[in-house]
Amino acid sequence: xxxxxxxxxxxxxxxxxxxxxxxxxxxxxxxxxxxxxxxxxxxxxxxxxxxxxxxxxxxxxxxxxxxxxxxxxxxxxxxxxxxxxxxxxxxxxxxxxxxxxxxxxxxxxxxxxxxxxxxxxxxxxxxxxxxxxxxxxxxxxxxxxxxxxxxxxxxxxxxxxxxxxxxxxxxxxxxxxxxxxxxxxxxxxxxxxxxxxxxxxxxxxxxxxxxxxxxxxxxxxxxxxxxxxxxxxxxxxxxxxxxxxxxxxxxxxxxxxxxxxxxxxxxxxxxxxxxxxxxxxxxxxxxxxxxxxxxxx
Amino acid sequence: xxxxxxxxxxxxxxxxxxxxxxxxxxxxxxxxxxxxxxxxxxxxxxxxxxxxxxxxxxxxxxxxxxxxxxxxxxxxxxxxxxxxxxxxxxxxxxxxxxxxxxxxxxxxxxxxxxxxxxxxxxxxxxxxxxxxxxxxxxxxxxxxxxxxxxxxxxxxxxxxxxxxxxxxxxxxxxxxxxxxxxxxxxxxxxxxxxxxxxxxxxxxxxxxxxxxxxxxxxxxxxxxxxxxxxxxxxxxxxxx
Numbered sequence: 001x002x003x004x005x006x007x008x009x010x011x012x013x014x015x016x017x018x019x020x021x022x023x024x025x026x027x028x029x030x031x032x033x034x035x036x037x038x039x040x041x042x043x044x045x046x047x048x049x050x051x052x053x054x055x056x057x058x059x060x061x062x063x064x065x066x067x068x069x070x071x072x073x074x075x076x077x078x079x080x081x082x083x084x085x086x087x088x089x090x091x092x093x094x095x096x097x098x099x100x101x102x103x104x105x106x107x108x109x110x111x112x113x114x115x116x117x118x119x120x121x122x123x124x125x126x127x128x129x130x131x132x133x134x135x136x137x138x139x140x141x142x143x144x145x146x147x148x149x150x151x152x153x154x155x156x157x158x159x160x161x162x163x164x165x166x167x168x169x170x171x172x173x174x175x176x177x178x179x180x181x182x183x184x185x186x187x188x189x190x191x192x193x194x195x196x197x198x199x200x201x202x203x204x205x206x207x208x209x210x211x212x213x214x215x216x217x218x219x220x221x222x223x224x225x226x227x228x229x230x231x232x233x234x235x236x237x238x239x240x241x242x243x244x245x246x247x248x249x250x251x252x253x254x255x256x257x258x259x260x261x262x263x264x265x266x267x268x269x270x271x272x273x274x275x276x277x278x279x280x281x282x283x284x285x286x287x288x289x290x291x292x293x294x295x296x297x
Numbered sequence: 298x299x300x301x302x303x304x305x306x307x308x309x310x311x312x313x314x315x316x317x318x319x320x321x322x323x324x325x326x327x328x329x330x331x332x333x334x335x336x337x338x339x340x341x342x343x344x345x346x347x348x349x350x351x352x353x354x355x356x357x358x359x360x361x362x363x364x365x366x367x368x369x370x371x372x373x374x375x376x377x378x379x380x381x382x383x384x385x386x387x388x389x390x391x392x393x394x395x396x397x398x399x400x401x402x403x404x405x406x407x408x409x410x411x412x413x414x415x416x417x418x419x420x421x422x423x424x425x426x427x428x429x430x431x432x433x434x435x436x437x438x439x440x441x442x443x444x445x446x447x448x449x450x451x452x453x454x455x456x457x458x459x460x461x462x463x464x465x466x467x468x469x470x471x472x473x474x475x476x477x478x479x480x481x482x483x484x485x486x487x488x489x490x491x492x493x494x495x496x497x498x499x500x501x502x503x504x505x506x507x508x509x510x511x512x513x514x515x516x517x518x519x520x521x522x523x524x525x526x527x528x529x530x531x532x533x534x535x536x537x
Contacts (some may be wrong), residue, residue, distance in 0.1 A: 125522065164439050166399075169392055169395065172387055173385045173396050175387070177385060180383045181385075182346075182347070182366075182367040182373070183345055183367050183371060183376070184397060184399045184446075185367075185371040185399050186399055187448070189370055
């Protein structure tokens with residue numbers, strides 16, 4: 001084990017962790033506000049990959065426009081799903097909404113298979129981030145350097161919105177008590193739609209960078225990242241945005257290091273995330289920095 | 298100001314309110330008293346649009362607001378101080394007040410100052426998370442939050458619940474003070490004694506119906522009310 005190899009894997013782990021974090025935040029935000037695990041989130045991620053593919057490889061949009069196009073379209077898709085599949089069930093038992101989410105997930109997967117065929121498409125390198133650069137003796141893919149920066153920028157904006165704006169205040173209020181939030185005159189449908197929009201938009205940002213690292217677009221590409229990021233959100237403490245980021249990093253780093261330094265375990269890479277999930281649920285079900293419960297009754 | 302006509306409300310097959318009618322005159326204090334399950338909270342929740350009535354009418358300032366969304370009702374100048382306070386524990390005291398003024402487009406910094414004058418304790422704890430406040434402070438915050446919307450009518454659901462007698466007294470002083478400023482108050486209480494003392498009018502609810510109505514003072518002296526709600530204080534406390 002050389003230092004170069006370690007640094008290389010560290011950078012890689014941070015990059016993967018950042019990607020997980022971007023997607024996990026979507027899970028955690030929706031859970032925070034609706035107590036719903038949005039199982040369609042991974043498939044929204046997949047659809048965003050197709051949006052990118054079509055925007056860039058088919059319609060040849062300039063890169064900056066393609067990025068905006070993908071993020072806006074994906075945010076719109078997230079809001080549409082909430083409107084069509086979750087809002088009518090607002091007063092139904094939580095299980096019904098969960099089943100609806102699973103239904104949406106299958107719908108998107110099959111819709112993508114039907115529309116775009118199951119044959120994988122190549123993700124376009126429209127940002128020129130797939131090539132590697134050498135820093136001294138360490139060679140790293142460019143995207144690995146960009147991802148953490150994007151994550152930091154996105155999280156700073158997100159935390160600003162949540163903690164400093166009127167919309168963010170309404171989101172926090174709705175997440176605790178949506179009935180009373182309604183009595184305060186908050187339009188909770190608008191707030192929930194915004195939450196889905198932001199979460200889906202972040203998944204779109206994630207997919208643009210994900211594609212640079214794993215350049216393949218297929219209808220089932222969202223399943224594994226979706227599950228893993230859900231796990232990342234649970235590890236950190238679902239409902240907590242910082243927790244989702246922390247969980248993403250933990251999962252990404254351990255996964256990459258495991259494959260790099262325990263070669264025989266490579267085949268267990270995906271299984272590892274689930275083992276970690278079980279361990280966390282057994283030892284600390286609320287996650288590492290789960291929701292504080294200081295409510296007085 | 299508020300007129301309720303023949304209101305019936307059911308929850309999942311159980312009829313909680315069985316056709317009640319009463320009026321809340323402008324700038325008055327009206328109280329609904331009665332035991333648990335009499336339908337008091339349901340009535341308030343229906344007025345504010347959290348529950349849809351089965352039949353009956355709710356008229357506010359000559360406008361039919363029956364079955365309207367909470368957002369719309371609150372926009373008309375009604376607000377609720379909910380049972381169990383239900384302040385937002387994950388928001389600071391200051392933010393809780395700000396969210397009370399959520400619909401307002403004008404500058405409300407003066408009103409925040411006014412609420413802080415009314416409840417100096419809240420000012421001291423302005424940047425604390427509301428979940429860390431004591432029960433009495435949370436009740437003050439719930440009242441302050443309601444005031445921030447500049448309401449014409451405040452409905453209070455058991456503001457005395459679970460609070461020390463001294464704190465309750467303070468809350469009732471504030472209720473009177475707010476009323477003097479021209480805010481109409483519809484008060485729900487199990488503490489019938491205190492409620493009837495401040496109220497201009499009272500209604501006694503029993504299993505979804507109004508059993509007795511009258512001036513606050515009259516009801517205080519009413520033998521039936523005395524026996525059922527005022528007589529045995531210890532018993533009433535134990536029930537709570």
